[in-house]
Amino acid sequence: MARVELFRSSGFRTAVFFLLLFLGAAAVAGTAAYVIIRQELVHRHWRAVDQDFAFFADLYQASGEEDLVHTLETHARSVRAKDRIYVLRGPDGKLLAGNVAFEGALPLRGEMSGKAFGISVDYDYFVRTGKLGELSLLVGRSAEDLSEIEEVFLKGALWAGLVLAAISLAGGVALSHRMNLRIAQIEHALEKIAQGRFDVPIPKSGRGDDIDRIARLIDGAVKRLGDTVEANRQISSDIAHDLRTPMSRLRISVEKALDLDTTGASARAELEEIDTESRTILATFDALLRIAQIEAGARKARFSQVDVAGALSDLAEFYATHAEEMGGSLKMTIDPDVPAIHGDRELLIQLFANLIENTLKHAGPRPRIDCKVTSEGGAVIVRVCDDGSGIPAEERDKVLRRLYRLERSRTTPGTGLGLSMVKAIADLHGAHLALSDNQPGLRVQVSFPTREVAPGE
Numbered sequence: 001m002a003r004v005e006l007f008r009s010s011g012f013r014t015a016v017f018f019l020l021l022f023l024g025a026a027a028v029a030g031t032a033a034y035v036i037i038r039q040e041l042v043h044r045h046w047r048a049v050d051q052d053f054a055f056f057a058d059l060y061q062a063s064g065e066e067d068l069v070h071t072l073e074t075h076a077r078s079v080r081a082k083d084r085i086y087v088l089r090g091p092d093g094k095l096l097a098g099n100v101a102f103e104g105a106l107p108l109r110g111e112m113s114g115k116a117f118g119i120s121v122d123y124d125y126f127v128r129t130g131k132l133g134e135l136s137l138l139v140g141r142s143a144e145d146l147s148e149i150e151e152v153f154l155k156g157a158l159w160a161g162l163v164l165a166a167i168s169l170a171g172g173v174a175l176s177h178r179m180n181l182r183i184a185q186i187e188h189a190l191e192k193i194a195q196g197r198f199d200v201p202i203p204k205s206g207r208g209d210d211i212d213r214i215a216r217l218i219d220g221a222v223k224r225l226g227d228t229v230e231a232n233r234q235i236s237s238d239i240a241h242d243l244r245t246p247m248s249r250l251r252i253s254v255e256k257a258l259d260l261d262t263t264g265a266s267a268r269a270e271l272e273e274i275d276t277e278s279r280t281i282l283a284t285f286d287a288l289l290r291i292a293q294i295e296a297g298a299r300k301a302r303f304s305q306v307d308v309a310g311a312l313s314d315l316a317e318f319y320a321t322h323a324e325e326m327g328g329s330l331k332m333t334i335d336p337d338v339p340a341i342h343g344d345r346e347l348l349i350q351l352f353a354n355l356i357e358n359t360l361k362h363a364g365p366r367p368r369i370d371c372k373v374t375s376e377g378g379a380v381i382v383r384v385c386d387d388g389s390g391i392p393a394e395e396r397d398k399v400l401r402r403l404y405r406l407e408r409s410r411t412t413p414g415t416g417l418g419l420s421m422v423k424a425i426a427d428l429h430g431a432h433l434a435l436s437d438n439q440p441g442l443r444v445q446v447s448f449p450t451r452e453v454a455p456g457e
Contacts, residue, residue: 015172022168023161034153038146045126051140052084053128068132072097082119085127087138096135106138114142119448123147141407171418182211198226250277289418294347294356294424308380308448309373316371321355326360328367335374341448343429351425353419355384355444363388363441380448387441396435422446 060068069088076086076099087098087106100117106129114121117140124147127140185203192200202215202222221359257270316332323330359369363386370385391399400423422444426433432447 012172012176015168015175017182018173019165019168025163026160026164027157030153030157036151037149041146041149042126045146049126049128049139049141053130053137053140056137056139057130060135065133065135068135069097072137082114082121083142083144085117085119085125085138085140085142087136089136091134093136098138102138106136110169111143112140181185186215193222196229198222198229230258246277246281250274250281253277291421291424294421294428300344300428302344303342304345306341306343306345306348307335308348308382309436311345311349312371312373312382313347315352315356319360321351323360323367326366328360328363328369330356330369331371333370333372335372338373338375338380339450341380341429341450343448347425347428351422351446352382352384354422358418358422359386359388359442377449378450380450382446382448383443385438385441385443387438390437390440390442391435393437399435401432 056068056072059071069300072086072088075084076097079085079099082099085098085100087102088096092098100119102117107127109128110126111124113124117125121144122141124143125140127138127141129136129138131334144301156241167399182203182205189202200222202218204212204215208213236385253270253273257267257274260267260270313332313334316330320330320332356369356371360367362404363369368387370383372383372385374381374383401420423433427445430449434445434447436443436445
């Protein structure tokens with residue numbers, strides 16, 4: 001791994017950040033622990049010094065100067081490595097007993113360097129001086145243990161810091177290398193996607209970590225992008241295929257009208273054909289534009305609570321007369337207590353109208369239509385069924401595309417956008433649209449989710 005890549009790696013930077021954070025926290029905690037331990041040891045030393053001085057003071061009070069000098073000499077000879085020091089001076093300042101040759105004024109209380117007492121050590125002594133009658137007594141205890149604790153603590157902290165830094169940096173390098181491998185795999189997959197291969201999945205580790213979750217989100221976004229690109233490609237193909245015929249008829253009618261106008265004959269019939277063809281073409285583009293607007297989601301701002309059962313019931317009543325005139329029938333069944341859904345009433349009415357009109361147009365000369373509204377599993381289900389010839393299973397997904405028409409339907413008027421409009425409106429409302437066999441005929445089912453609307457929505 002290049003050094004620049006290592007330092008720029010988020011894994012390495014994260015490892016270094018947490019290393020510094022941990023070292024800082026460890027330094028603060030260690031300093032606090034050291035201060036507490038040292039203060040406790042200092043208090044113990046002072047208690048020991050005070051106890052020693054109190055012992056000799058009591059001895060002086062009980063036995064006098066001679067016994068004090070003898071006992072102090074005994075203690076001084078028994079001390080090893082000068083861990084305790086004693087100095088007893090007479091009224092004239094002459095040394096009477098002790099284990100150090102100290103000249104000068106005796107300090108009252110405090111910490112003094114061992115070198116001040118002529119001792120070649122690098123630590124201090126806790127000393128206390130007081131009067132015993134006319135005598136001056138200095139008692140001291142070495143702080144060698146404190147010096148050793150400081151040395152051990154500093155060495156331990158230094159080595160612990162070095163080991164921690166080494167482990168953390170090694171972990172950071174390993175983590176960075178691992179992350180860079182995964183990122184490189186993702187980059188390679190994204191490069192293929194950028195070349196138009198929308199079926200290439202983003203590599204995943206299988207551990208379900210955060211990168212895997214992001215990879216799944218990218219896969220979903222790429223799939224939707226691929227579907228959109230494919231839909232646009234299909235739309236362009238369908239427009240070129242389906243509008244070529246009406247545009248050709250329109251051109252022929254224009255040429256006939258021009259020829260008749262040249263001869264002075266009436267071109268009314270040709271102009272009427274031109275008007276009909278142009279209206280059909282304009283209706284097709286209007287429908288395409290409306291579908292695009294619906295898919296953009298701008299109409300969601302107009303959503304409110306809609307009584308689906310009531311809206312479909314009104315439509316069924318309107319289209320029932322037309323079905324009877326064709327020699328067929330339209331039956332409407334609504335279960336009680338069907339809840340309202342959150343949506344755009346105008347678009348929902350258009351969805352149901354497109355379904356019914358599509359059935360009246362393609363279900364045969366005497367269509368029998370059965371509409372039903374139910375509430376099942378937290379969803380409002382709308383079914384529109386007929387007894388016509390139906391749609392082959394392999395064609396059911398295709399008829400939801402823009403401008404796609406079955407071969408047997410190409411001779412009937414229409415733009416091939418009715419079911420495309422239905423799908424766009426269903427998707428806008430988060431509904432599931434399914435086409436199935438009604439045995440005989442076609443069954444169209446739209447499942448609308450229900451939910452509570454927050455106040456002010």
